[in-house]
Amino acid sequence: MTLTTLSILEQTQEAVAYLASQLPEGLQKPQVAIVCGSGLSGLADTVQAGSRAEYDYASIPHFPRPTVAGHAGKLVFGLLGQKIPAVFMVGRAHYYEGNSMDQVTFPIRVFKLLGVNTVVLTNAAGGLNPDYNVGDIMLLNDASGKSFGLESFYSCLLTTFQHIFLAGLAGVHPLRGPNIEEFGTRFPPLSDAYDLDLRRHVHQTWKEIIPSQNTRKLHEGVYAFVGGPTYETRAESRMLRMMGADVVGMSTVPEIVVARHCGLRVLAFSLVTNNAVLTPVPRGDEELLQGKDASELNAIIEEGKAGHEEVLEAGRTAALDMQKLVTQTLVKVFSRT
Template identity: 40%
Template sequence: MCSRDCCNNKGPVSRTKEGNPCEKKTQKQESEIIVPTPQSLLYPYEVIQEIADFIVKGSGIRPKIGIICGSGLGSLADIIQNPKVFDYEKIPNFPVSTVEGHAGRLVVGTLEGANVMAMQGRFHFYEGYPLAKCSMPVRVMKLCGVEYLFATNAAGGINPKYAVGDIMLMHDHVNMLGFAGNSPLQGPNDPRFGPRFPALVNSYNKDLINKAIEISKTMGIESSVHVGVYSCLGGPTYETIAELKALRMMGVDAVGMSTVHEVITARHCDMKVFAFSLITNKCATEYSDKKDDEASHDEVMAVAKNRQKTCCELVSRLVAEIQKTA
């Protein structure tokens, strides 16, 4: 590896006997070589266990259902009864969320008689966090006792049949980050979490999807509830027209910047997964000079705020259905 001084040298260069002035490395140059830590070693089992023990001890509750609140959907955690609140910055070894609409706290309590824990604020790849860190809280949930993961997100609707404010129950995903070889499971596998090669064919629990569809009928919102395919891109930019067209050709109905790596981690440790996207904007798939066709975070937050009550009721009723079979 060339040293910084060598490559910036504008004057005459003295060659070594081998003929290459950059071949001989000094001890200082060798120390500058950085070997990245494999993602799976960023948070080893013992560290995850320490975080989980801290939460269980502090709350006095061993939760059964974990909820990840998407952008603008933090009110899902506000409906939890007898809440014990943990700010992320006060949890040992826990990252901090930096995105508007993500409060950055963990709430543990009861909902419809079930013990639950909810993340008000998730971690995103575009914040500079590796995927293993983004999905680390899912493993914390597992070691706290969580059996079911509810993952929610705000997403752009690619399917032309979707309207702003609709809810898409996720039954599959296209992992674009995975296409690039980026996975939360990269590195040595710890069998205490799960197998080396987990299957993802049935990642989203069909029974929970069917129950959510029935609940939507009783709520009178079945016309605005769909079942579809989600895709996660790295962000933080919204997608180009060409990218959206390509995703639509692949069968993607909604697109966002989260959730997929959390689902992968949850399935790796054998959690049952239910996930839905709140469609907060319609993705433009035709070229236009209109500013209205451009997505914005303000729009996302406004739509999420307007649909909070509906999303909370859907989640509450589904939690009640799970509790019935407990």
């Protein structure tokens, strides 16, 4: 069956039926789903030994398959912290790979029908806020960002954002089309998208597990979604910063929209893997360029240029802190239930 011959609900039900038929007892009703972003697949290694079941996306009906390095493409089920049934999504399919918004967000609806009540999303993002360093972690939050410049002119634009979803505002939206009442209401609010209780526990856990001498910082801020796959131009980065964005990336927001439509609690993290370049390039007639050879000019234009390998490397170096933070936060939260 193809996307055109089955409804989204029917596709989701088929995927869930397959997983239910395969999963061992004790793992069939996960409470939490964790989406592992670029370079963060090690989060799935936090499950308890002996309580692990893996399924390639290719084996699950209708499940979208990633094509990007660093996204393995498998669901890992297991016990987190010895007693919390969890499912880890190791790699995600992106819109820029040619997937529709329905395909990109399909796993979230699968999690809903599996019985998940909390979704934790992680991603690699470029830092727009000059106070953010590579390796820092940002919680997505309903916080107002600071503008890059022209504060007085743009102050009227800097209302409180959880995220900036320009594609969604333009109509490229995961809830476009007939509403699926089995998942949620026609007009879901997003002003409460990022769970305050979960974020409170993240900060408490950070203070407990991260040594004071660690230079890595935990922020709360605004994530801007862009379609990709190109990294942003300097002008685009400045525009996003002026709008209040602290980081920019190519995932997560469509998944958050669908998760909230499904009534799931949401916690989302961005790992800052590169600093976006905000400074304009020199004009071609500037005096400082005169007398420089081609290699020197190339070095000027390429300063700060982002690359996918850089993203993966930053993910590797920060992985242990991220793993401890996510795992211990969830153990703290679910130990109360």
